[in-house]
Amino acid sequence: MRRVVISGVGAISGLGNGVATLVDGIAAGRSAVRRMEGWEAYKGLRSLVGAPARLENEKDIPRKARRSMGRMGIFAVQASEQALTAAGIERAELGSTRVGCIIGSTMPGAEALCETFEIMLPTKDLSLLTAMKFFQCVSHTASMNVASYLGIKGCVMATSAACASAAQAIGTGYDLIRLGRQDVVLCGGAEELHPTVTASFDILFATSTSFNAAPDRTPRPFDRERDGLVCGEGCGIVVLEEYERAVRRGAPIYAELIGYDTAGSGEHVSQSNTDGIEGCMRAALAQAGLQPDDVDYVNAHGTATRDGDAAECAAIARVFGDRVPVSSLKGHMGHTLGASGALELIVCLAMMERGRVFATRNLENVADDCAGVQHVRESAARELRTIVKNCFAFGGINAVLVCRRL
Amino acid sequence: MGQTDERIAEMVVEVLEDDFELERERIVPEAHLFDDLELDSLDIVDLVVAMQVKFGVQIREDERIVEVRTVADLQRFILLLKRESEAT
Structure with missing residues (x-):
């Protein structure tokens, strides 16, 4: 099997555009969570908070390329360009069939999808529907737009496994390179914040509803007062590259990807499953030989x-006991859903580089049902050589990545 | 009262300028929509929708749209549709 390294990173998040802004924001303990203007108009929507990203410099993308992109597509293109710049990979190299692109999301382009319905359904009339709506809201809008814009001719794919989408994208890219089918793959996830997205979680009583007047106090992973997730948006992209190729060209190597597993819990569509999470972490470690x-x-x-954090802590405690530091980055940037696996992995790479663990924001009092693991309460200096990144999704889908600093 | 012919012609130019981000100096009457303004088949679908919205006319099912080649053709076609709709 060939070895796979991460040689470039790019990020757009509620904490700002660019990896440095994201990491510095988290290091400084900032929150991207805001009260969302206009959301109170939705009857029954109880969670009025979100972690929006800013659309910036989108007109740098020529109109003919941009016309097929919604917010998610623009985020994905911009994060991909950042990642390629960081990796030192030129656009001219992307035309090889050995270079691919795999980007997932929970929802397709939510804004364009809603606009399509708003145009078509009230009058059952297609005459005002533009050609571009389909491309902006189709399930693979992020990967398709990135591949078209950058001229990528290898494997182009969109993973769709809700909050495990980015981890599955990275894991799939890892497998393709390990197996010798691709040499470089841009991988990650993208998501758009939209009231319909938050609503889909709100209906399931999974969103935070008690902090609309104090947005920066939520979400509160593992805390006694935690009351649900807060949706965010953005895009995280990592450049995965075959190890020898990266070394040969003197590429920056952020870490080696050494383990990956994805598995279904095979039971309930929304309830977290400790056995499934535990099994996925153990399988990823086994694959990494750790x-x-x-x-x-x-x-x-x-x-x-409430349930997800408790189930995950129980699984982590079973595998690692209380010996390994554990933190969540959702308190800083909300849950960026399909993008979270990539954005949070990128922050983990920065933690490894800086030799620091970042604390869980808003964790003030560890809940009894989240005890038994070593929660990071204060950011601290710590040498990190090997890290595990967890992602779990509705549908009972688990995905775990393992990285090692070289 | 309907809009003047000049105003309608100007509004066609505005759609091309605003929706398709074309520089105004390129939108001359003889400019070919494909060859000079570099629109493509997907843009034409959206141009039809934009014209329908702007002028309250129906174009999508009108076969005469295939005869439209230049900015001037488009302006004439919209004027014709406006007249037809006012006559009915």
Whole structure:
């Protein structure tokens, strides 16, 4: 099997555009969560908070390329360009069939999808529907737009596994390179914040509803007062590259991807499953050839839902006991859903580089049902050589990535 | 009262300028929509929708749209549709 490294990173998030802004924001303990203007107009929507990203410089993308992109597509193109710049990969290299692009999301382009329905359904009339709506809201809008814009001719794919989408995209890229089918794959996830997206979680009583007047106090992963997730948006992209190729060209190597597993829990569509989470973490470690004691940090999925956090903590405790530091980044940037696996992995890479673990924001009092693991309460210096990134999704889908600093 | 012919012609130019981000100096009457303004088949679908919205006319099912080649053709076609709709 060939080895796979991460040689470039790019990020758009509620904390700002660019990886440095994201990491500095988290290091400074900032929150991207805001009260969302106009959301009170939706009857029954109880969660009025979100972590929006800013659309900036989108006109740098020529109109003919941009016309097929909604917010998500623009975020994905911009994060991909950042990642390629960081990796030192030129546009001219992207035309090889050995270079691919795999980007997932929970929802397709939510804004364009809603606009399509608003145009078509009230009058059952297609005459005002533009050609571009389809491309802006189709399920693979992020990967398709990135591949078209950058001229990528290898494997182009969109993973669709809700909050595990980005982790599955990265894992799939990892497998393609390991197996020798691709040499470089841009991988990650993208998501758009929209009231319909938050509503789909709100209906299930999974959203935070008690902090509309104090947005920066939520979400509260693992905390006694946690009351649900807060949706965010953005895009995280990592450049995965075959190890020898990266070394040969003197590329920056952020980490080696050494383990990945994705597995269904095979039971309930929304209830978290401790056995399934535990099994997925153990399988990823086994693939990496590691024991739990070899791991220096676990970046939790930790969305701040009541059941999800408890199930994840129980699983982490079973695998790692209380020996390994654990934190969640959702308190800073909300739950960026399909993008979260990539954005949070990128922050983990920065933690490894800086030799620091970042604390879980808004974790003031560890809930009894989240005890038994070593929660990071204060950011601190710590050498991190091997990290585990967890992602768990509705549909009972689990995905775990393992990275090692070289 | 309907809009003047000049105003309608100007509004066609505005749609091309605003929706398709074309520089105004390129939108001359003889400019070919494909060859000079570099619109493509997807843009034409959206141009039809934009014209329908702007002028309250129906174009999508009108076969005469295939004869439209230039900015001037488009302006004439919209004027014709406006007249036809006012006559009925």
